[in-house]
Amino acid sequence: MYPEEFRKQLLAEDVALTDQQMAQFDTYFHLLVEWNEKMNLTAITEEKEVYLKHFYDSLLVGLKMALNPQAAICDVGSGAGFPSIPLKILYPELSVTIVDSLKKRITFLQELTDQLGLSNVHLYHDRAETFGQNPAFREQFDYVTARAVARLNVLAELCLPLVKKDGYFLALKAAKSDEELQEAKPAIAQLGGKFIEEKTMALPLSGDERHLLVIQKKKVTPKKYPRKPGLPNKQPIK
Template sequence: MDNTEVQFTQLLQERGISLTTEQLAQFDLYYNELVTWNEKMNLTGITEREQVYTKHFYDSISLAFFLDINEITNLADIGSGAGFPGIPLKICFPHLKLTIVDSLNKRISFLQHVSTTLGLTDVQLIHGRAEDVARKFTHRDAYDLVTARAVARLSLLNEFCLPFTRKDGVFAAMKGSDPSEELSEAKYSLKELRAELSKVESFSLPVEESDRHIIMIRKTGATPAKYPRKAGIPAKMPLMK
């Protein structure tokens, strides 16, 4: 192990997560594929090894600090981009049935390559808009846990993500700075989409100590038939009053 892997392993152990040699090898492969593919398509602005391990891998896994992922069967990651947080969580918790939805087919191609290269199973990759995919019976009100990391403001994210979340399931919005303003403007969307704020967890990323917040939202009922609205409309007219 190099210094980056040693630090990564120790930081996760402090949070009660132990990685096997195979899992460390998967993260190493993931990093190398990310950097290689990033040369031909824009996946991330962060490519330095230690930074990727901290700002992408550790940050993605942080969801498991506040939720018992062992109790989660299926996870939907909406707008996953280069696979965060879905792929790091899948590496750490192989039992997860992971579904990733992304609107850019090039990113889906990258994630397919990564999943195959890392030997990941039970990974479903879907090219499409969240508003369209959430209307399909197999995905609607279906997932124990739904995530989105740095995708959009919460009032918009709720309409993208809560239709995927099953009743009593959790939508976890992973944010950077203090989300108080977003929470205030998202109250109407929570009510409309049959959900309620459960809690907001906060922590600092190691080394650089930048703030992170995870908004936990519980789904209280089935998604009303009129949601999500047609693709493009939520972004133009977020659910706010």
């Protein structure tokens, strides 16, 4: 999917990108490839693949969720800024917070947001476990996103404490896994969440499946969660 195909595909979804937004995606692509030579940000570097598997893939969250364009969103472990930075380009009024445990990635994201001229983007070098216990951030976000390979019961403990009551934890998965969802349901319930639905989508051209798991925060998360760094991964909630 080259840039013009990307634009046309979004137009088919009733999303018209401006020339400025297209220029921002172009800058994003070139900066990603440039920095990727110095540090490991992504294995995907071909232009058509970046536009499809990073940019378009990230925007599926907005397209399928009808996001409030003025919401506060937190992206946990966003790596090179996915899905939050493409969403911020699409919805400039979003308030975006990114937390990542690797300082080098935060340095890249700072340079990226400066080059793209994005405001109201807050970057934090921290572990999700400690970030979620910070009262300045705990239960403050309308949406919390994770596009990570960790299992859902682990992601739920890292993300749900940050979601405000009636907000949403949105987990993006490349593969469908009923087993993973069933395994995570006790953790989701203990953390105050409720599984609402799974939205299945196919990427254009490639047909690759994507799964958006929608979990709503129904109750306040017990204070003991998230537990100390490393524990959610070593001993997931059962």
